[in-house]
Amino acid sequence: MTDIERLPYDVVVVGAGGSGLRAAIEARLAGKKTAVISKSLFGKAHTVMAEGGCAAAMGNMNPNDNWMVHFRDTMRGGKFLNNWRMAELHAKEAPDRVWELEAWGALFDRTKDGKISQRNFGGHEYPRLAHVGDRTGLEMIRTLQQKVVALQQEDAKNLGDPEAMIKVFAETTITELMKDGDRIAGAFGYIRESGKFVLFEAPAVILATGGIGKTFKVTSNSWEYTGDGHALALLAGATLLNMEFVQFHPTHMVWPISVRGLLVTESVRGDGGVLRNSEGKRYMFNYVPDVFRAQYAETEEEADRWYDDPDHNRRPPELLPRDEVARANNAEVKAGRGSPHGGVFLDIASRRPAEEILRRLPSMYHQFKELADVDITKEPMEVGPAQHYVMGGVEVDPDTASSIVPGLFAAGEVSGGMHGSNRLGGNSLSDLLVFGRRAGMGAVDYVDSLGDARPKASDAELEAARAEALAPLERSGGENPYTVHSEVQQTMSDLVGIIRKEEEIKTALAELEKLRARAANVSAQGGPAYNPGWHLALDLRNIMLIADCVAQAALERQESRGGHTRDDFPAMSPEWRKVNLICTLDGDRVAIRRQQMTAMREDLLELFDRGELKKYYTEAELPPEETK
């Protein structure tokens, strides 16, 4: 196999978004030779799409904010299905991670006293999101990219080669993880530009590949989001957690058709925007669920007072967690009160002066003006839900981000547990930083523990990986991969979308079965150099596996919670709250099993009032009456 280039590294990070870059920086700072594999060009990862901000309880706007309040909000947002240790670490460490970015050159918007400004967002009790207008993700990725460059400059000075210790492999895709016995031995993939194969020989691999959006038709995710890390983990013997929880963000553009799914930031609502139906009614007041009744305003007057006096008024219901708002928007459209193009109206024009809208939401103004001829300072936007995020992911140890496979780590969207059944806006960027760093540390410790005994990939395994990758190019007369992909997306959107029921999921599983056979038989025209058709053919394997996981888990969980709504089981069940659904690979088929949640540590449980816990927990799990 002389045509496969072999590159030895200590740590290989698959993914160059927020969590991947943060992990790589940590590994390099610890002196490990680190490779960053980027499916696109360096600096283009999906993190640039994040608009609203990065949640961290710095308390710059309201001194009452602290990690405990953030922890509580996160657990409520996830309907108590979160891995509580992850939520705890996240809430405690997020402020340090934001401040660290500032020391690396990030320029966040400021408060009057020169601190980092923080904005309101759905489900967050206090203004908590560090932001830069509505382009926070870009600021984060650019800062991390420039930190990588700064480290490379140090290495150029001290070692004579900028890429001696950390190198970014742009436009490179990993198709297989290599193992030696039960341990990770490396990662195999291709370089997009040339189609050449490459083996990264490394004892530790960190998956930071993001989400699964391209499993669905209407999504705010880019082409890269084909569940690569999720699938690579499964194939390597790791477990996936709670894949039924898929976030449908409530506000995306619905018109023109070509931009359907383009995100409209939650900041529009955080900054005063409201949702209205075709009758002009602010309908969110009708959709406050019992578990949140105490924290949300009941009248428009109270809701409007909250923006200036949050200590004496309750929050507007437009700022409920995303799952609630998405379901409400869906219900209004279904009831025939939607907008002309099948969405609802998001109105900031009548609520805030034009200058303020332009200053706080410049990209949104630009996006609607350029793509839809809508001036958001003068007229309402038409918006609707689209797939945005997956809460489910690789099951990891909270402290080290390690999967059950030795040497395999995961951070960011590809990991599971942190967000429970629904992620709060703003908790993603902070998640990337907190667990990106932890995955880097976890990998470093693991590599150190190995000493000189490094696992080695076998030639047979390598040959199999190469043969699998070449198959769609060598096969002739097979089906067009684009056709199969679009049918998978249609099936998932129609049958395992925002509202689900048993018959439909079963139909989807039967459809997926047929599509699996077709996906295995696609052929790509053209040669190996920069060939998108071939790349899609390879991504299809991952998309099929993940679609199967989502559908099977959705069928199994007979309740409605967060990003999983079952029409046939509309209630949230305290019994189901104790259950995680675990996907594994059994041969080449996805298998699913139930696993009990670990009970929350007592000091964390005490942060909640018994009355609130009662809404989620079974009687047996509740703390005794008197301890409250």
Added chain:
Amino acid sequence: MGEKVALRVWRGDAGQGGLTDYRVEANEGEVVLDVLHRLQATEAGDLAVRWNCKAGKCGSCSMEINGRPRLACMTRMSLFPPDEPITITPLRTFPVIRDLVTDVSFNYAKARQIPSFTPDPAVRPGEFRMQQVDVQRSQEFRKCIECYLCQNVCHVIRDHPENERPFAGPRFLMRIAELEMHPADTADRREIAQDDFGLGYCNITKCCTEVCPESIKITDNALIPMKERVAGRRYDPLVWLGSKITRRPRGGHDTPAVPSKT
């Protein structure tokens, strides 16, 4: 379903290539990238197009559409007369990899030569205090999505590859301006802006500003003020006199540019 439109797409690789004619369906409200995707899905599965977010936020789908550098995801089909073919070619300044995809590594090499953000080591994370009015200038430049349309259009390098060594291009001269205007940065890059990154080559024709999809005023707000700072440092008689009679705390020398392999 929509009308068919005529596209003339450059196909080929580093060695050779030419325009290929296609007829592709286009629907109301679509952008050029939608139509290229339809072309890929129907008859040219291996057409190389670089793209990511399809929302004007990542700067990947830069190409030349009827000769003008643009993001394909933000260029609406309604901009063009329906009965005339639309010509789509790769960025001209950078070497072609395949079809519409070019090798933009020049930009990454330049980025690595600019001395990075250098805060005062005594200020610990969390202790930075900056006013909005002071961060705003650099924030404008940090809106840059690195689409390299400005690099592509700049005549200093567009038809003069010999200038690629001494000239960093508008994107990276703006990066220098961004760091120079960063309230918490302590390094001095004025000398090297001129000597190593070729600020003097810029003769402010504003082509970069004109093609910027983020509407950053590259020339007016970054390049011209940088030129003024350089002039202030080099030619102001009081500064010159001061440099002769006192030792300035920064030693009077810039942070040197970082050596690069390329």
